[in-house]
Amino acid sequence: VSDVAHEVYAVGSRGEGKAKTFVDTYYKEAGVAGAEKVKLHSSYESLLADEGVQAIYVGTPHSHHYQNVHAALSAGKNVLCEKAFTANADQAKALVALAREKNLFLMEAVWTRFQPFAYKLQEILRSGVIGEIRSAQAELNVDFTKTAKADPSHRLVNPDLCGGSLLDLGPYPWTQLFLALMPEPSTGAAHPLPKIAASMTKTFTGVDCSTIAVIQFPQPDGRVVHGTLTTSQDSQTPHGRVSVVQGNLGYVEVQWATYRPEGLVYKSWKTEEEYAEGGKPEKEESFSFVPRPGGIWGFAWEADEVARCLRDGKKESERMPLRDTVLMMEVFDEIRKQGELVYPEAVETLELA
Numbered sequence: 357v358s359d360v361a362h363e364v365y366a367v368g369s370r371g372e373g374k375a376k377t378f379v380d381t382y383y384k385e386a387g388v389a390g391a392e393k394v395k396l397h398s399s400y401e402s403l404l405a406d407e408g409v410q411a412i413y414v415g416t417p418h419s420h421h422y423q424n425v426h427a428a429l430s431a432g433k434n435v436l437c438e439k440a441f442t443a444n445a446d447q448a449k450a451l452v453a454l455a456r457e458k459n460l461f462l463m464e465a466v467w468t469r470f471q472p473f474a475y476k477l478q479e480i481l482r483s484g485v486i487g488e489i490r491s492a493q494a495e496l497n498v499d500f501t502k503t504a505k506a507d508p509s510h511r512l513v514n515p516d517l518c519g520g521s522l523l524d525l526g527p528y529p530w531t532q533l534f535l536a537l538m539p540e541p542s543t544g545a546a547h548p549l550p551k552i553a554a555s556m557t558k559t560f561t562g563v564d565c566s567t568i569a570v571i572q573f574p575q576p577d578g579r580v581v582h583g584t585l586t587t588s589q590d591s592q593t594p595h596g597r598v599s600v601v602q603g604n605l606g607y608v609e610v611q612w613a614t615y616r617p618e619g620l621v622y623k624s625w626k627t628e629e630e631y632a633e634g635g636k637p638e639k640e641e642s643f644s645f646v647p648r649p650g651g652i653w654g655f656a657w658e659a660d661e662v663a664r665c666l667r668d669g670k671k672e673s674e675r676m677p678l679r680d681t682v683l684m685m686e687v688f689d690e691i692r693k694q695g696e697l698v699y700p701e702a703v704e705t706l707e708l709a
């Protein structure tokens with residue numbers, strides 16, 4: 357893009373030398389221009405005290421987002437924080453309140469929302485080409501059994517780091533369901549908590565290995581539509597269709613991966629009868645999102661959003677509003693309640709460390 361530009365100004369790490377290793381590995385060895393100018397901080401406190409830092413990207417384990425984002429906002433920094441935004445909805449609400457009090461920008465880093473596929477999916481659904489939307493299913497299963505699951509201290513399974521598939525993988529299928537099934541409120545009002553029926557299996561550390569949730573999405577015309585969210589750490593979603601949105605005249609398939617889909621296909625029929633008969637569709641189109649410009653993985657689009665919001669003096673993104681972040685955490689709280697997954701008080705608390 358040419359309307360905004362970014363500079364990785366500084367990197368902060370908890371340990372001496374770790375920021376340097378990070379910059380050497382991901383910037384210098386990759387030949388990123390300006391890598392030698394990146395400032396290195398060997399503590400988060402030192403990074404927060406750096407007056408040249410305009411916005412901080414928080415990429416620590418979920419358990420630490422509340423404390424880290426709180427510290428960054430308190431230090432007067434704008435923040436982009438990785439998913440899952442916090443351990444629970446109360447922490448998310450507290451951070452939203454703090455950002456508003458400090459008049460700072462805050463956004464959850466759900467990069468998927470900013471990728472070209474997401475806009476295309478919504479464009480197809482809004483066009484009415486698959487008719488009235490009747491249901492959606494979205495899945496992200498990543499088999500970590502040979503890697504993370506063998507190590508109880510790994511963030512993916514460690515309860516002290518808010519491990520489990522829901523908080524780690526769940527934001528992506530949730531995003532697909534949300535994009536497809538959630539009516540956009542015309543005001544800034546919060547979305548009501550949908551009805552949910554959920555089930556969890558647990559790993560040897562007690563966090564969720566596999567989670568399935570059926571979620572009700574009420575529609576403006578009074579209908580209620582089901583969305584099914586599936587995540588798992590011990591099976592693998594095949595590299596084909598990862599989510600599907602079904603209408604009464606056709607369907608849209610989203611192709612691997614749920615977090616950065618590489619393609620979309622829709623098929624639609626003229627009448628419900630022709631759809632049911634499974635004959636040749638009247639319309640059929642597919643879209644490929646590979647290759648990506650410059651070979652990027654997709655963070656750039658959300659970074660552009662942050663830059664545009666800061667340029668325009670916005671404290672919140674219209675594409676990833678804070679009310680949607682709070683809703684996701686409320687939905688996850690309810691799923692965890694039904695699955696009886698409670699994290700240690702030290703990471704669920706609103707108390708500051």
Ligand SMILES: NC(=O)C1=CN([C@@H]2O[C@H](COP(=O)(O)OP(=O)(O)OC[C@H]3O[C@@H](n4cnc5c(N)ncnc54)[C@H](OP(=O)(O)O)[C@@H]3O)[C@@H](O)[C@H]2O)C=CC1
Nearest residue numbers: 368369370371374415416417418420438439440467511524
């Ligand atoms: N958008 C996407 O596609 C992806 C998003 N994520 C999200 O990014 C976040 C980080 O994930 P990932 O990079 O895999 O996590 P890591 O376990 O690699 O941790 C990232 C950094 O957090 C700090 N950290 C690690 N462990 C601890 C700890 N016990 N206590 C405090 N800080 C710790 C370390 O930084 P240091 O020691 O240098 O301070 C570490 O380098 C998560 O929220 C995850 O969901 C992850 C992967 C992809």
Ligand SMILES: O=C1OC[C@@H](O)[C@H](O)[C@H]1O
Nearest residue numbers: 439498512524525528615
């Ligand atoms: O955000 C993510 O996307 C891809 C997954 O493999 C990873 O565990 C997760 O954090």
